[in-house]
Amino acid sequence: MRPDRSLKGLLHRYEVNASHLPSSTGRVTIVAKQKRVEISDPRAIRALAHPARQLIIDELYSGRVLTATECAELAGLTPSATSYHLRALERWGLIERAESSEDGRERPWRALGTGLKIASQSEGAGRLATQAMMRGYVDRLIEQFEELPADDPWEELSSLSRSRLWLTHDEATELANEVTALIDKYRKGRSATERPAGTRTVSTLVAIVPTGKPPEQS
Incomplete structure (x- = not known):
C-alpha cells in the first residue's frame, strides 16, 4: 500500500524542529572552505x-x-x-x-556565498525570528513533498526521518559538524547556473x- 503523502499523514509520522546550534560572534561570518555564510546576530536573523x-534568498x-524586477515577480x-x-x-x-546585465539597464543581485547557516539565539527576538524562519522552511519542504508527482522516477528518494539519540555535548557537536561536512561534500560547487x-x-x-533536561553537573 502506498504511504499516506498528505500533510496530515506526514506530520503524523515525522516531527521536524528548528536547529539549535551554538552561535558565533559578530553579524555575519563567511566560511572560506565552501563560502558558507553563517548568521548569528539577532538583527540579521530578523532581517531575513x-x-x-x-524566497529571494532561496x-x-x-x-x-x-x-x-525578477525578484519582485518571484516574491509577488x-x-x-x-x-x-x-x-x-x-x-x-x-x-x-x-x-x-548585458543590456546595462538593471544591475542584478547575487548571494555572498554558496550556502547559508542560521545559528540559533538563546533568547529574545533573535530566537523568535529563527523559529519563524524554520517553520517557513518546514512548510515549504512539506509543500515540495506533497507536490512531487507519484509517477516521478525520483519519488522513491523522498523521505524524512526522525531519531532520538542520547549524546554527550561533545558527541552532539561532532554530529552537527559531520552533517554539515556531508552536505558540503555534495554541493560540489554546483549551482542553478553551473551544474x-x-x-x-x-x-x-x-x-x-536538544530535548529534555540538561544532565546534572557532577
Whole structure:
C-alpha cells in the first residue's frame, strides 16, 4: 500500500524542529572552505525572517543572479517594495550587487556565498525570528513533498526521518559538524547556473534539537 503523502499523514509520522546550534560572534561570518555564510546576530536573523526575503534568498543562494524586477515577480511584490528588501539584505551582508546585465539597464543581485547557516539565539527576538524562519522552511519542504508527482522516477528518494539519540555535548557537536561536512561534500560547487546535465534540485532540511533536561553537573 502506498504511504499516506498528505500533510496530515506526514506530520503524523515525522516531527521536524528548528536547529539549535551554538552561535558565533559578530553579524555575519563567511566560511572560506565552501563560502558558507553563517548568521548569528539577532538583527540579521530578523532581517531575513520576512517571507518575501526568504524566497529571494532561496533563489539567490541556489546560484541565480536576479534583478530587482525578477525578484519582485518571484516574491509577488512591487519592484519598489522588493528593492527595499534587497537593500536590507545587502545591509546585513547577505547579498551584493553583481556585474551589470548585458543590456546595462538593471544591475542584478547575487548571494555572498554558496550556502547559508542560521545559528540559533538563546533568547529574545533573535530566537523568535529563527523559529519563524524554520517553520517557513518546514512548510515549504512539506509543500515540495506533497507536490512531487507519484509517477516521478525520483519519488522513491523522498523521505524524512526522525531519531532520538542520547549524546554527550561533545558527541552532539561532532554530529552537527559531520552533517554539515556531508552536505558540503555534495554541493560540489554546483549551482542553478553551473551544474552537469542530469542533475535536479534536491531539498534538504537537517534539524538537531536538544530535548529534555540538561544532565546534572557532577
